[in-house]
Structures are given as structure tokens and as C-alpha cells.
Amino acid sequence: MSRSAPASQGSVVLQTLAAGKLGVWPLVFTVLAAAAPLTVVGSGATTGWAVTAVTGIPVAYIAVAIALGLFAVGFVAMARRISHAGAFYTYVTRGLGRPFGVATAFMAVLAYNAMQIGLVGGFGYITAGFLDGHGITVPWWLIAGAGVVLVAVFGVSRIDLNGKVLATLLIAETVVALVLAIAQVTHPAGGTLTYTTLQPAGLLGDEAGTALAIAITGFVGIEGTAVFAEETKDPSRTVARATFIALAMICGLYAFCTWAISVATGPDQVVARATAEGPELTFNLAAPYVGAFIVTIGRLLLITSLFAAMLSFHNTAARYFYSLGREGILARWLGTTAPKSKAPRGGSLTQTGLAVIAVGCYAWFGWDPLTQMFFWLTVLGGFGVLLLMALTSTAVVAYFARLRTGDASGVTSSILTGVLAAVALGWISVQTVFDFNRLLGLAPDDPVARILPALYLAAAVAGLLWAGYLAARRPHVYRVIGDGAAAAIAPLTAVPHPAVPR
Amino acid sequence: MLVPRARGVVRNAPPADDLFRLIHSERDGQLLLHPDVAGLVLAGALLGELVLTGHLTITAAYEARVVSRMPPNDAVCHSVLDHLMRETHPVTIWLPFLAHSVYGQVADRMVRGGHVVRRETRRLLTRRVTYRPADMSNAAWPWARLLNRLNRGDELATSDQLLGGLLQACDWHRTVLQSRDINVTETLRYEADKAPDAIRLLVGLTEAAVRNAVNTAT
Numbered sequence: 001m002s003r004s005a006p007a008s009q010g011s012v013v014l015q016t017l018a019a020g021k022l023g024v025w026p027l028v029f030t031v032l033a034a035a036a037p038l039t040v041v042g043s044g045a046t047t048g049w050a051v052t053a054v055t056g057i058p059v060a061y062i063a064v065a066i067a068l069g070l071f072a073v074g075f076v077a078m079a080r081r082i083s084h085a086g087a088f089y090t091y092v093t094r095g096l097g098r099p100f101g102v103a104t105a106f107m108a109v110l111a112y113n114a115m116q117i118g119l120v121g122g123f124g125y126i127t128a129g130f131l132d133g134h135g136i137t138v139p140w141w142l143i144a145g146a147g148v149v150l151v152a153v154f155g156v157s158r159i160d161l162n163g164k165v166l167a168t169l170l171i172a173e174t175v176v177a178l179v180l181a182i183a184q185v186t187h188p189a190g191g192t193l194t195y196t197t198l199q200p201a202g203l204l205g206d207e208a209g210t211a212l213a214i215a216i217t218g219f220v221g222i223e224g225t226a227v228f229a230e231e232t233k234d235p236s237r238t239v240a241r242a243t244f245i246a247l248a249m250i251c252g253l254y255a256f257c258t259w260a261i262s263v264a265t266g267p268d269q270v271v272a273r274a275t276a277e278g279p280e281l282t283f284n285l286a287a288p289y290v291g292a293f294i295v296t297i298g299r300l301l302l303i304t305s306l307f308a309a310m311l312s313f314h315n316t317a318a319r320y321f322y323s324l325g326r327e328g329i330l331a332r333w334l335g336t337t338a339p340k341s342k343a344p345r346g347g348s349l350t351q352t353g354l355a356v357i358a359v360g361c362y363a364w365f366g367w368d369p370l371t372q373m374f375f376w377l378t379v380l381g382g383f384g385v386l387l388l389m390a391l392t393s394t395a396v397v398a399y400f401a402r403l404r405t406g407d408a409s410g411v412t413s414s415i416l417t418g419v420l421a422a423v424a425l426g427w428i429s430v431q432t433v434f435d436f437n438r439l440l441g442l443a444p445d446d447p448v449a450r451i452l453p454a455l456y457l458a459a460a461v462a463g464l465l466w467a468g469y470l471a472a473r474r475p476h477v478y479r480v481i482g483d484g485a486a487a488a489i490a491p492l493t494a495v496p497h498p499a500v501p502r
Numbered sequence: 503m504l505v506p507r508a509r510g511v512v513r514n515a516p517p518a519d520d521l522f523r524l525i526h527s528e529r530d531g532q533l534l535l536h537p538d539v540a541g542l543v544l545a546g547a548l549l550g551e552l553v554l555t556g557h558l559t560i561t562a563a564y565e566a567r568v569v570s571r572m573p574p575n576d577a578v579c580h581s582v583l584d585h586l587m588r589e590t591h592p593v594t595i596w597l598p599f600l601a602h603s604v605y606g607q608v609a610d611r612m613v614r615g616g617h618v619v620r621r622e623t624r625r626l627l628t629r630r631v632t633y634r635p636a637d638m639s640n641a642a643w644p645w646a647r648l649l650n651r652l653n654r655g656d657e658l659a660t661s662d663q664l665l666g667g668l669l670q671a672c673d674w675h676r677t678v679l680q681s682r683d684i685n686v687t688e689t690l691r692y693e694a695d696k697a698p699d700a701i702r703l704l705v706g707l708t709e710a711a712v713r714n715a716v717n718t719a720t
């Protein structure tokens with residue numbers, strides 16, 4: 001009987017399994033769909049200018065990309081070493097222990113749902129605006145509701161936009177964004193190119209936290225690369241490459257395109273124009289030079305990009321609910337599947353329910369779909385993912401610090417970059433908390449600016465308390481928190497996982 | 503066209519056959535589960551058959567270890583055992599690998615045994631294959647037996663512990679047992695937990711594999 005080497009050459013089994021797996025580019029396109037480049041450039045940044053009046057958003061994209069690059073080194077290195085590397089809370093559980101794992105899971109549920117619901121608002125508002133321009137008047141909430149229903153159908157029947165569709169849409173989005181940006185850069189306000197919005201000095205003032213928080217919102221989604229580690233051809237290389245390629249691509253695109261807008265309006269006018277024109281700004285600026293066709297295509301792609309992002313975050317949130325239900329951390333009903341489509345039905349329906357309630361509330365109370373729904377909630381989601389990344393970096397450091405005695409390759413660099421990332425992301429988080437009123441465009445004493453970030457504190461405290469309850473009353477559930485799929489074998493492994501501190 | 507043989511009553515079918523019956527519609531023989539999930543649970547069932555016949559054991563490190571190289575009576579089990587003897591992998595690798603091919607193999611076994619009739623219908627662009635049961639009462643027997651035993655609180659045989667565990671693994675037990683009664687579900691869970699270690703590990707690992715399949719990007 002011949003025994004196979006661990007490498008896939010020579011092993012029929014491993015070769016067969018590798019055949020259906022993801023390569024670098026499909027992975028890049030999958031995670032970039034969530035990042036939705038045209039949404040960020042076309043509406044995220046412009047709304048950011050309008051709401052916060054902070055001009056240094058383009059340079060913030062570069063700074064955030066550097067911080068995320070540091071974060072990704074340790075994150076990807078850890079993904080390679082732990083099995084069932086899924087969501088953030090797996091990492092935090094392995095690094096910092098189960099109570100923090102549950103706290104992280106609760107925060108993640110809040111963050112991804114906020115992100116998805118925010119995008120629903122943007123989808124409704126921007127699509128309504130597009131239709132209005134063609135003489136069809138439909139209330140935003142009706143379109144948002146239709147979007148939610150469509151996402152729900154896709155979610156439960158597990159229709160994912162496949163790699164080719166996503167790739168086509170993304171490439172088209174990128175090309176349009178670049179065409180618009182080049183038109184803007186070649187026609188600067190006052191005839192001279194200005195680099196004010198790219199000056200690092202913009203990050204030193206008291207507006208830094210705001211700009212960085214807006215920037216980080218644009219990057220949410222790229223942490224998805226590690227989630228798919230087990231589905232890649234070569235987890236050790238594919239994930240790392242895909243992460244850095246995605247990071248570099250969107251950093252360059254965001255910084256260039258938003259800078260181009262500020263060049264075309266003039267840095268001193270960008271806030272005023274963004275306030276007046278909203279998501280139309282980037283199209284209006286380029287329209288005289290590129291022709292109506294490109295602008296119409298761009299507006300349509302903005303809508304499809306919002307939809308792809310909605311679907312992507314819906315799936316992320318649904319899978320969080322599903323994993324928590326399956327592990328027994330939350331109600332088991334959340335862990336039910338749709339047999340025919342193998343979709344996480346319980347999680348998907350729950351997410352849809354939340355989105356419907358949110359759209360209903362915004363429509364009923366007449367809250368603004370663009371600033372109060374799209375911008376506030378996506379920024380809230382972005383802030384949550386920022387906190388999760390900071391926590392995960394800390395977990396990476398703790399994990400590798402304990403590991404130092406064993407297999408040493410890459411440990412030191414992971415610890416070093418992990419510390420730097422934790423410090424950088426932690427600093428951005430603190431700045432953001434202090435600046436939250438500016439971030440939301442509110443007066444300094446507005447209670448909303450205190451309540452929204454405090455939701456994460458509440459989620460974390462609830463998670464810690466819940467972990468305590470599980471430890472005391474349902475130890476078989478507690479023991480396998482963060483073990484991902486391995487939780488199914490929970491009752492059989494009486495000894496706790498060696499890599500998990502108590 | 504294959505004509506089903508008259509088979510009489512089938513009672514001691516192997517777990518993979520019972521599972522095959524349970525995941526197909528009795529009425530028109532259509533597969534009711536997603537093909538990926540069906541493949542995974544059938545792979546679990548075949549490995550379970552090898553465990554029950556004493557050919558295989560599952561170690562605490564999740565490795566599938568062949569303990570007897572005696573050729574199994576059944577051709578499908580034989581081909582699975584051939585794979586297992588050629589390479590050594592944990593069950594977490596074997597399940598997705600076997601899942602690629604076992605659905606067709608078990609289906610062929612059912613056709614050869616005269617339990618089902620394969621029917622292929624073509625529509626505009628799609629091709630649909632169904633496996634219509636040759637005998638309704640044989641097709642209904644697995645769930646009738648399980649439900650009856652669970653309702654009466656009887657102990658389950660090891661092969662039924664495997665079958666029940668696999669139904670839970672693919673979240674199909676509620677449908678099969680046609681019951682919103684939480685007690686039946688809980689009894690099934692309790693009974694499945696009494697299975698020997700190798701079976702429980704196998705069921706747990708199958709559930710883990712199904713969970714991974716639900717959480718995939720592709």
C-alpha cells in the first residue's frame with residue numbers, strides 16, 4: 001500500500017479536489033464585488049464630503065490601504081495555520097479566548113447587517129434618482145423594498161452572481177470610473193492640477209479620524225479572501241496574493257478617482273459641490289467631456305455595483321447567523337438550510353427580515369435614505385469592521401506569541417505587522433469614536449453620535465455575558481465556539497482545543 | 503429499457519440505499535437535496551457501511567483507517583475501499599472526494615437491484631434524471647421504520663443510528679420524519695449520540711462537511 005505525500009502531486013484524491021477550487025483572480029473578483037468600487041467612488045466619497053466637510057478623503061484611502069496591508073500579513077498567515085478559518089470570530093477565539101470570540105461574533109453581526117441595510121438605502125435612493133431622470137417617479141422605499149426582495153430570493157435559492165458576471169461588471173465599473181477620472185483630471189478647476197487632497201498633512205489634523213473612517217468603509221469586503229481559504233487551490237499562496245492584489249487595486253482606484261473629483265471641482269469647492277449634487281457629482285463633472293453614453297452606462301453600473309454589494313453583504317450576514325446557529329451559540333433555527341439549494345435559509349431570512357424592518361422604519365418616519373440610511377449605516381458598518389480588524393490583529397499577535405516555540409517560519413513578521421496593524425487600526429478607531437458627530441454630520445452634543453458607536457460596546461458586552469452563560473449552562477456549546485465546522489464533532493472531543501486559551 | 507424485477511419486501515437495505523430512498527421523492531423519483539449535499543451524505547453512508555462491516559474505523563485524528571482488506575460483498579463498497587487502501591487521508595478529505603462520484607454509484611446500485619427505475623427527461627436546455635421507486639412500500643419503509651421506532655421510544659439499530667445521524671447532518675430529518683414535534687427530533691439526536699464512536703465521528707464529520715458546503719463561495 002503506497003502512502004501519498006501531502007502535496008497534491010501523485011495523489012488522485014487531492015488532484016480531484018483541487019480541480020474545482022478557486023484561483024487568484026476569481027477570488028479577487030469575489031471580494032471586490034463586496035467592495036463595490038463605483039459605489040465607493042461615485043457615492044461613498046461624495047456623500048462623505050457632503051456630510052462631513054472633510055476634504056482629505058483621497059489620501060485617507062492610501063493610509064487605510066497601508067494599515068490594511070499590515071493587517072493582512074498576520075491575518076493571512078494565521079489563516080494558513082488554523083483549520084476552519086472562517087469569520088473574524090474564529091481568529092479572535094483562537095487568539096484571545098472564547099468570550100472575546102462571542103463578543104466579536106455579535107459585533108460582526110451588527111456590522112455586516114448595518115452595512116447591508118445601508119446599501120439597501122443607497123440602492124433605493126440612487127435607482128429612484130436614475131429613474132426620475134428618465135421621467136419615471138417611484139418612491140425610494142419601493143425600489144429599496146424590491147431590492148430587498150430580489151436579494152432575499154437570490155439568498156435563499158443561493159443564486160450567486162458567478163465569477164464571470166462579477167468580473168465583467170467589475171471591469172466595466174473600473175473602466176468607467178477611470179474614464180470619468182481622466183476626464184476630470186484633464187479638465188481641472190482653474191486650469192491647474194492641485195494635490196491638496198493627497199497631502200499627508202490632511203491626516204494630521206483633527207479631521208483625520210473622520211476621513212480614515214470614511215475610507216475604511218470603502219475597503220470592507222476584502223477581508224473575505226481569508227474566509228474562502230479552504231476553497232482555494234493553494235491556501236498558502238492564493239489567499240495572500242488575492243488579498244494584496246485586491247488591496248492594491250482598490251487603493252489605487254479609490255485614491256485616483258476621488259482625487260480626480262477634487263481636482264475637477266477644486267479642493268475648496270468639493271464640499272459645496274458634493275452637498276449640492278450628491279452621487280451625481282462625479283458624472284456631472286465628466287459629462288461635458290465624455291459623452292452622454294458613458295455617463296448613462298456609469299449610472300447603470302453604479303446601480304448594479306450597489307446590488308452586487310448588497311447581495312454580497314447579505315450572504316456574509318446570513319453565513320454569520322448560520323454559523324452561530326449551527327454552533328448552538330444562537331437559536332438553532334438560524335442554522336437551518338434550504339435543502340434544495342444548500343442556502344443558509346434561517347440566516348438569510350433573518351437578514352432579510354431586518355432589512356425589511358429597516359426600510360419600513362425609514363419610509364414610515366421619513367428619514368433621509370441617502371445620508372441617514374446609506375451613509376450613516378455603511379459608515380457604522382465600516383466602523384464595526386474596523387473594530388473587528390483591530391481585535392483580530394490583537395488576536396493574531398496573541399496567537400503567534402504563544403506559537404513562537406514551535407514552527408517558526410513567518411512568526412516574527414506576523415507578530416511585528418500584527419502589532420503595527422493593531423496600533424494603527426486601534427488609533428483610527430479611537431479617533432473615529434471621538435469624531436463620530438463630525439462623521440455623521442451632526443452637532444457635537446447630538447446623542448445619535450454617541451448612541452451609534454456605543455451599539456458595538458453593547459454588542460461586545462452582550463457577547464461576553466452570553467459567553468459566560470454558555471460556559472455555565474451549556475458547556476458543550478461553549479467548548480467548541482469558533483471551531484467552525486468542527487463544532488459538529490463537539491460532543492466527541494471532551495478535551496478543549498489545544499490552541500484555545502480558556 | 504430496464505424493467506424492475508419483482509423484489510418483494512426489502513427490509514435490511516444498506517444505509518446508503520435507505521438514505522437514497524429518503525432523499526428522493528417517492529412520487530416522481532426526483533432528488534430533493536442539493537447534489538453537493540446529497541453526495542456528501544451518501545459518501546458518509548458508504549463509509550458508514552464499511553465501518554459496520556468491520557472494514558474501516560475512524561481514528562480520533564479523523565483518519566479513515568482500513569482494518570480489514572477482505573473484499574466487501576458489495577461492488578460500490580469495494581470501489582470505495584479500493585480508494586481508501588490506495589491513499590491515506592483524513593475523513594475531511596475523503597468526504598468531498600467521494601462526494602464527486604458516489605451519487606451515481608449508489609444510484610446504479612439501486613437500479614441494478616431493481617429498486618428504482620432511472621428515467622431521463624429532456625427539456626429545452628436541461629436534462630433531468632429521476633429515480634422512480636419500483637415499489638412504494640419499500641420506498642417508504644425507511645422513514646416509516648425510523649418514525650415508528652422514535653415515536654415508540656425503541657432503541658435504534660446501529661445502522662439506523664447512522665442513518666438518523668446523517669439525516670441530521672444534512673438538515674433533512676425534519677422533512678423525513680414529517681414532524682414538527684420537537685420530541686421526535688430530540689429523540690433522534692439522543693439515539694444517534696448513542697452510536698459507537700466511529701459512527702458518531704463519521705456523522706459529525708459529515709455534518710461539518712455539509713456545513714462547509716453551505717458556507718462556500720462557489
